Amino acid sequence: MKTTSSSLTEKSYVSRRVPFFKGRWESPLAGYLFVSPWLLGFLLLTMWPMIQSFHYSFTKYTLLDDPEWIGLRNYVRIFSDDDVFRQSLKVTILFVILSVPLKLVSALMVAMLLNKKIKGISFYRTFIYLPSLIGSSIAVAILWKNIFGSDGFINKVLGIFGIEGISWISNPSTALGTLVLLVAWQFGSSMVIFLAGLKQISPELYEASSVDGASKIRQFFSITLPMLSPVILFNLVLQVIGSFQMFTQAFIITKGGPVNSTYMYALYLYERAFSRYEMGYASALAWILLVIIGLVTALIFASSKYWVFYEAEGSKK
Known part of the structure; x- marks a missing residue:
């Protein structure tokens, strides 16, 4: 009877423990955690530079001075001159x-x-x-x-x-x-x-x-x-x-x-x-x-x- 009681206690412990971890790892937060290094690199090293370059394409920017907004003048100059x-x-x-x-x-x-x-x-x-x-x-x-x-x-x-x-x-x-x-x-x-x-x-x-x-x-x-x-x-x-x-x-x-x-x-x-x-x-x-x-x-x-x-x-x- 002691053995049976011990096994029942162990099973009940496992049954309580597994759903606890299972619920945590099935959460979307776990997926975001694993993908976060790539996501962070994409946002900082790809998306943000693209946004910046799109903004700079409408400016006069020489790295030595602050960007000066000139609208579509760069594009007009490229296609016309x-x-x-x-x-x-x-x-x-x-x-x-x-x-x-x-x-x-x-x-x-x-x-x-x-x-x-x-x-x-x-x-x-x-x-x-x-x-x-x-x-x-x-x-x-x-x-x-x-x-x-x-x-x-x-x-x-x-x-x-x-x-x-x-x-x-x-x-x-x-x-x-x-x-x-x-x-x-x-x-x-x-x-x-x-x-x-x-x-x-x-x-x-x-x-x-x-x-x-x-x-x-x-x-x-x-x-x-x-x-x-x-x-x-x-x-x-x-x-x-x-x-x-x-x-x-x-x-x-x-x-x-x-x-x-x-x-x-x-x-x-x-x-x-x-x-x-x-x-x-x-x-x-x-x-x-x-x-x-x-x-x-x-x-x-x-x-x-x-x-x-x-x-x-x-x-x-």
Whole structure:
């Protein structure tokens, strides 16, 4: 009887204790507590600077004096009198048009090769992904500058075949192309996402199409691309947003030259802010860039209903 009484007492204690803690941890306050470090960082390091920059975009602010409210004058000046703004926007859009498709096509092709079951495939995946880990670093930008210089590796290889090379980064017709190649070389992240998407395609689809006599090319366009279309949409949006913000490579390799042929929008924004100390003007440029990226992204999502296929719904959405 003592044992029974003791066990009953213990059970009653547990029954009283569990709801006490259960009620506390099911409270919304626990969720807010866990998310508070991120939330605090977002409010202080992202939201507040965005609000400040939006305010500064309507002011004349040079960091040396107090902000002076000037209304829409910065925006009017940008669209009416700033030829460098139009040139930098033109170069950036051209860069996006050239680099994004090349990067996505390269990533998809390599992902399909790495989707094979061969010996040592993990090593190949790691080796090919490596450039994406170091590709945005200053060291790689300097290395790329030396490779495409007048005495660089490319011209030395051409010299072996008796071809006289040029200074690729000093020629207005080829400078932007060197930056496009550098960005396209960093396709590792897109490749990994494509590879994950390829793993989700059922092999039964390819087997059934093979029985019907479909070739590899037909399978690619009729099975692989439609099934990968949501992944393509995801990669496309990410790469477009990243390409519009391209800065490091242009700043290190070409400084925007020659003849402003690689003068990226983000580089122009940086020089306005930290070389000329026109923070109000730079803030207006930043918000224009945000609107442009938002419009392009919205256009991509609007067009996705014509080419993105969702298997669960059995139709295009």
